[in-house]
Amino acid sequence: MSRRAFATPALLAVTLVFGIACSRADEGEVATDVGVHVGRIERATLHGYVTAYGYVEPAPAEDGTPAAGAVLSPLSPGVLAEIHAVEGRRVAKGDVLFRLDSRMAEVLVRKAEDDVTFAEQTLTRQQLLLQTDGTSQRALQDAQQRLSEARNALAAARTGLAYLEIVAPLAGTVVQLNARAGQSVDATTVLAKIVDLNRLVVTAGVPAGEAEGLKVGLRVLLGADSAAAHGTLTIVGREVDTSTGTYRVQASIPAGAGFTPGQFTEIRIIAQERKDVLVIPEAALVTRAGEGTWIAVVDGDQAVRRAVTVGLRDGGRVEVSGEGLEAGTRIVTDEAYGLPASTRIHVLER
Structure with missing residues (x-):
């Protein structure tokens, strides 16, 4: 074998090794030039x-100020005769929303009115008789007492009749309606709820x-x-x-x-x-166990880690403090987590 024939494979091997080394060097240089999105440190209130x-x-x-809600229940037992409340409808204070059957109560009122009329007539007669010595002072006092009792009975009967009407205690909206006509009710029955x-x-x-x-x-x-x-x-x-x-x-x-x-x-x-603290987007903050917390600050075409102390977090922004940080400083945002301690970068447009 000639020397020339032997040298040719050796030269090819050297050339191949040199080419691979150059290729790897080129690949390493490309790998450290990372495309990133950037933002700026700002001042804000968090x-x-x-x-x-x-x-x-x-x-x-x-x-x-009265409560803004009320539960409506009857004050007296009875049978529900009328329903004027509608769920979801506004009502004014004092509106009549329910009526119980009032026939018996109306009879009692009329009787009490008659009793008052009779007691008034009796008292008038006793007063006239007293002027002619036709009655005693004791009889006059009895007549006055009976009139007072009749008037009290009439007031009670009218109150009982009024209790059969359930009115809105406040202006508001009927948010719940549980009543149905003909239903027997008492003071424990919840007919409706009203809320302002x-x-x-x-x-x-x-x-x-x-x-x-x-x-x-x-x-x-x-x-x-x-x-x-x-x-x-x-x-x-x-x-x-x-x-x-x-x-x-x-x-x-x-x-x-x-x-x-x-x-x-x-x-x-x-x-x-x-107020007026330095803030960054939350995506720009990196925390790793054993390595601490940092951001990647842009310095020319380089991104360099900068240790920070974290404060409040509010709406996707984080309060930070650290040596050399100031408003306007450019930082890597979305890609900060994957960057090495120092690397060459180029800015990507959003």
């Missing part, structure tokens, strides 16, 4: 929330470990969506419910917010407020 769940109900009576839908509250339970610092007057977000209505904390209980481990709280609901009695809802009490 809030810390205490979340609880509860039910919507009528507002209770307070400071001379413009005066509702949410009653919820806050875990005992999260109740510290809660006080009347704090703002409350009602509902879980971004368009949550704003209410105010009106009651903060001071006794833990041992069966649930929670404190009872109550929040007002603004009129027209769209809530209904009995509805289950989330409330978020604004327990903290941090």
